[in-house]
Amino acid sequence: MRPVAVLRPEPGNAATAARAEALGLTVIRLPLFVVRAVAWHCPDPADHDALILTSANAVRFGGTALASLRGLPALAVGAATATAARDAGFDVVETGDQDAVALIALAHARGFSHALYLGGRDRMVAPGGPIAATVTVYASDALPIPAEAIQQLRGAVLLLHSARAARRLVALADERHRYRIAALSEAVRDAAGPGWDGSTVAAAPTDAALLAAARSLAD
Missing domain, CATH: 3.40.50.10090 (Rossmann fold)
Structure with a gap:
C-alpha cells in the first residue's frame, strides 16, 4: 500500500x-506551512450581527481579543472549526459542510447582513453581501x-x-x-x-x- x-x-x-x-x-x-498569530484590532461587536469562521486557526490563534465577540452567533465551515469555536465559548448556529462561499450564502439565507469574518492573511473572502468586514488574525507562512x-x-x-x-x-x-x-x-x-x-x-x-x-x- x-x-x-x-x-x-x-x-x-x-x-x-x-x-x-x-x-x-x-x-x-x-x-x-507554519501558522502564527498576528496582531489585530477587534471591531466593535455592536457593529455586527454574526461571526464567520472558515478555519479553526482563527480560533486557535485569535487570542484574548476573541472574548469580546462571544455574544455574536457564529457560523463555521466544517465540524473541526465548529468544535474549536464551541470550545472557545462561541454559540455556533450553523455548521457548513462545503466551503466559505456556501457558508456565506447560508449566512445570507439566515438573514445576517453585517457579519464579521475572521480569517488568515491569505484568505479568499472579501467584504460583500452579508459580510460587512474581514479581519486577519493569523498568517500561514511557507x-x-x-x-x-x-x-x-x-x-x-x-x-x-x-x-x-x-x-x-x-x-x-x-x-x-x-x-x-x-x-x-x-x-x-x-x-x-x-x-x-x-x-x-x-x-x-x-x-x-x-x-x-x-x-x-x-x-
Whole structure:
C-alpha cells in the first residue's frame, strides 16, 4: 500500500497523521506551512450581527481579543472549526459542510447582513453581501522545503487540505505523474491542476472523508 503524505501545518498535521495511522496507513509528515498569530484590532461587536469562521486557526490563534465577540452567533465551515469555536465559548448556529462561499450564502439565507469574518492573511473572502468586514488574525507562512524532500514523496498519496497547499505543491513538485493527490474539495483539486498519476476528492470537507478518499488511491 502506498504511504500518504500529510502536508498541512501543525497542529492539524499531527492530528491528521494520527487518524491516518489509526486506519493502518503509513504516514509521511511534511508541513508546507507554519501558522502564527498576528496582531489585530477587534471591531466593535455592536457593529455586527454574526461571526464567520472558515478555519479553526482563527480560533486557535485569535487570542484574548476573541472574548469580546462571544455574544455574536457564529457560523463555521466544517465540524473541526465548529468544535474549536464551541470550545472557545462561541454559540455556533450553523455548521457548513462545503466551503466559505456556501457558508456565506447560508449566512445570507439566515438573514445576517453585517457579519464579521475572521480569517488568515491569505484568505479568499472579501467584504460583500452579508459580510460587512474581514479581519486577519493569523498568517500561514511557507516553510523552506528542499527538493529532496518532495522527491521522497514520489509514489505517495499527497493530502491537500487547501487550495494554497495545492498551488505550493505545484510549484515544488516536478514530474507530477509520479505523485497521487487526494483533495479536500473540487476547488482544491482544481488548484492542483492536471497531470498527476491519480487524483480524488473527499466526499465531504472532513479529515475522515479525505482519508477515505486517499485510501482508495493508496490501495
